[in-house]
Amino acid sequence: MIAYFLLLVVVALVQVVNTHESIPVSCNSPIYCEGPLLKTVQLARLYDDSKTFVDMPTSKPVDQVLEGFKALGDHPGKEEIRQFVSSHFAPVASEMKPYNITTSGPLAWSDKVDDAKYRGWAEVLHQSWARLAFQFDTSSLCDGCVSSTLPVKRPFVVPGGRFREFYYWDSYFVIEGLLQSGLNSLALDMIENFLDFVDTYGFMPNGARIYYLNRSQPPFLTEMVNLYFQKTKDVDFLKKALPVLDKEYKFWRTNTTVTIRHNDRKYKLNRFNVENHSPRPESYVEDYNLVHHGPQALTPKQQSDLFSDLATGAESGWDYSSRWTKHHHQDGGDLLRSLNTRHVVPVELNALLWSMETYLADWYETYGADLTTDKQRRRKTSYYRKQAHQRLDAMDTLLWNDTSAEFFDYNLTSHAQTLQFSAAALVPFWLGAVPARARTPAALHRVFDTTHALLRQNPGILTSTAVPTSMQWDFPNGWPPLQYVAIHAMRNVDAWLDKDRYEGLAKVLAQRMAASAYCSWYLTGGSLPDAGLTKLANTADNGHMFEKFDVRSLTDSGFGGECKFKYRHEKKGFMQLFCMGGGGLDTVQVGFGWTNGVALWILNNYNDLVAPDCTSNNIYPVPDLN
Ligand SMILES: *[C@@H]1O[C@H](CO)[C@@H](O)[C@H](O)[C@H]1NC(C)=O
Numbered sequence: 150m151i152a153y154f155l156l157l158v159v160v161a162l163v164q165v166v167n168t169h170e171s172i173p174v175s176c177n178s179p180i181y182c183e184g185p186l187l188k189t190v191q192l193a194r195l196y197d198d199s200k201t202f203v204d205m206p207t208s209k210p211v212d213q214v215l216e217g218f219k220a221l222g223d224h225p226g227k228e229e230i231r232q233f234v235s236s237h238f239a240p241v242a243s244e245m246k247p248y249n250i251t252t253s254g255p256l257a258w259s260d261k262v263d264d265a266k267y268r269g270w271a272e273v274l275h276q277s278w279a280r281l282a283f284q285f286d287t288s289s290l291c292d293g294c295v296s297s298t299l300p301v302k303r304p305f306v307v308p309g310g311r312f313r314e315f316y317y318w319d320s321y322f323v324i325e326g327l328l329q330s331g332l333n334s335l336a337l338d339m340i341e342n343f344l345d346f347v348d349t350y351g352f353m354p355n356g357a358r359i360y361y362l363n364r365s366q367p368p369f370l371t372e373m374v375n376l377y378f379q380k381t382k383d384v385d386f387l388k389k390a391l392p393v394l395d396k397e398y399k400f401w402r403t404n405t406t407v408t409i410r411h412n413d414r415k416y417k418l419n420r421f422n423v424e425n426h427s428p429r430p431e432s433y434v435e436d437y438n439l440v441h442h443g444p445q446a447l448t449p450k451q452q453s454d455l456f457s458d459l460a461t462g463a464e465s466g467w468d469y470s471s472r473w474t475k476h477h478h479q480d481g482g483d484l485l486r487s488l489n490t491r492h493v494v495p496v497e498l499n500a501l502l503w504s505m506e507t508y509l510a511d512w513y514e515t516y517g518a519d520l521t522t523d524k525q526r527r528r529k530t531s532y533y534r535k536q537a538h539q540r541l542d543a544m545d546t547l548l549w550n551d552t553s554a555e556f557f558d559y560n561l562t563s564h565a566q567t568l569q570f571s572a573a574a575l576v577p578f579w580l581g582a583v584p585a586r587a588r589t590p591a592a593l594h595r596v597f598d599t600t601h602a603l604l605r606q607n608p609g610i611l612t613s614t615a616v617p618t619s620m621q622w623d624f625p626n627g628w629p630p631l632q633y634v635a636i637h638a639m640r641n642v643d644a645w646l647d648k649d650r651y652e653g654l655a656k657v658l659a660q661r662m663a664a665s666a667y668c669s670w671y672l673t674g675g676s677l678p679d680a681g682l683t684k685l686a687n688t689a690d691n692g693h694m695f696e697k698f699d700v701r702s703l704t705d706s707g708f709g710g711e712c713k714f715k716y717r718h719e720k721k722g723f724m725q726l727f728c729m730g731g732g733g734l735d736t737v738q739v740g741f742g743w744t745n746g747v748a749l750w751i752l753n754n755y756n757d758l759v760a761p762d763c764t765s766n767n768i769y770p771v772p773d774l775n
Pocket residue numbers: 175176182183360363424425426427428429430
């Protein structure tokens with residue numbers, strides 16, 4: 150009898166656990182995920198951006214929405230569909246409201262900034278978090294109404310533009326900026342939202358939408374926890390985070406590991422890896438057309454591979470890039486049809502996982518005592534140490550190229566390195582995921598002397614050197630997070646070399662990044678009356694921060710036809726404002742979370758930078774190396 154009772158208790162416990170674990174981890178809404186409603190509405194092209202529809206909450210309960218859709222019959226016309234949407238859906242973002250940042254006084258360190266214009270601009274950036282901070286609030290939605298947002302308890306900061314929800318890897322750079330702004334509790338809120346997500350879904354989704362549940366993004370959560378921990382030394386927080394980071398680690402390990410045979414040995418590394426059989430709801434029309442309307446018809450297997458490789462490209466955060474395509478030229482077909490994302494082992498993903506393994510080992514060793522038994526703690530510490538060790542060994546053998554003195558991605562189709570430069574190759578030097586062979590002064594000199602030479606030719610760190618592919622994660626774009634990574638990498642390398650060889654170069658890069666962001670803000674109407682920066686005539690807006698920049702010098706003009714804020718300037722000294730190339734979206738994203746974060750970090754770390762006069766030549770020459 151007692152045994153029977155115990156058995157019941159055990160069964161009940163198992164059921165509780167199962168219910169928790171069985172929260173659907175793929176898109177399964179009859180409205181926002183693959184199904185006849187989504188397909189009909191998206192292919193009617195009511196909006197320029199496929200993302201608009203899937204971000205609209207319903208204005209009627211779900212069953213009424215579905216009935217309304219059924220009533221449309223088999224082949225509704227565009228006007229009927231428009232009518233259906235307007236009578237059953239509410240405007241985008243009705244399920245969130247602005248969050249009042251109550252603790253935000255003036256920026257604490259602005260006195261340290263020498264230049265009056267940069268001082269004023271830093272204050273503008275600091276205040277701009279208020280425009281990007283939101284909280285989830287469904288009080289304006291009817292009973293039974295739904296939205297595609299994945300609810301969170303705490304406030305959050307979004308990138309801006311069409312990105313109305315928070316994103317995974319973007320948020321690292323946002324959190325960096327919030328910490329620069331002294332908004333520690335908002336940074337903590339964001340991290341805790343992510344920890345809740347990992348707890349609920351078993352991994353960190355790409356962003357806070359149901360249609361992002363099929364994939365993650367570069368694993369930056371451990372880096373966020375570290376950033377916050379370094380700033381606050383909050384050990385209790387770290388202890389709370391540790392078991393959740395374990396869980397995230399398990400996801401990457403289980404879902405994305407590949408075993409590579411090389412010279413009779415087996416190595417384990419990771420790649421981005423999403424299984425998907427339908428157009429991404431937020432890019433429905435683009436994916437649908439790519440797969441169904443190309444120059445050649447695809448077999449069902451090819452279609453499904455392409456859907457998976459598209460979603461995997463989005464998981465990489467580099468959507469899209471020549472790193473993932475078999476072809477690098479637009480040769481009549483669409484480049485994206487040659488995506489091979491799941492067969493590329495990316496260098497930054499493995500550097501991030503090495504960093505995760507290393508922090509988890511360190512943190513369990515140092516702070517794990519109250520979390521678990523001594524034996525468990527030692528087991529976990531040595532498990533993570535071993536994973537980190539094996540990964541570095543695999544990176545050394547498969548990703549590092551000693552002849553080129555460079556990290557490359559590894560191509561699982563050709564079983565060879567890609568031999569193409571991308572800024573991702575600098576991530577190991579930022580995070581410290583560098584095998585002994587690559588850490589010698591000679592190797593470090595070769596890696597960063599090349600970077601030095603590249604910066605003589607281009608004002609910023611190029612995303613990749615592939616010929617213009619019109620994809621946004623390629624030449625000629627430079628992205629703020631990649632500049633941040635490069636600056637950190639150079640500072641680390643100086644520390645390893647124990648001299649100031651690259652300090653000047655890091656500073657020039659910081660200067661150029663800051664100048665580009667500042668001038669694009671000024672040229673779109675930004676002003677600082679107190680610092681003598683008057684608003685430019687003919688600017689309707691009040692200054693925008695952009696998500697990415699063009700690092701080309703001026704001579705090329707084949708790009709950016711649709712750019713609203715197109716701006717070309719006769720100067721080479723800093724990155725220029727970029728407008729959209731093809732392959733991405735055709736509107737400029739303004740806001741912008743990671744650019745603000747990186748700019749604040751630069752201004753706080755390089756106090757003596759001087760704001761350029763954005764209307765005349767300002768060149769920041771690359772210094773000689775020490
Ligand atoms: C998510 O994955 C499942 C199974 O892998 C797939 O059937 C579904 O179409 C995917 N959903 C989205 C939104 O991509």
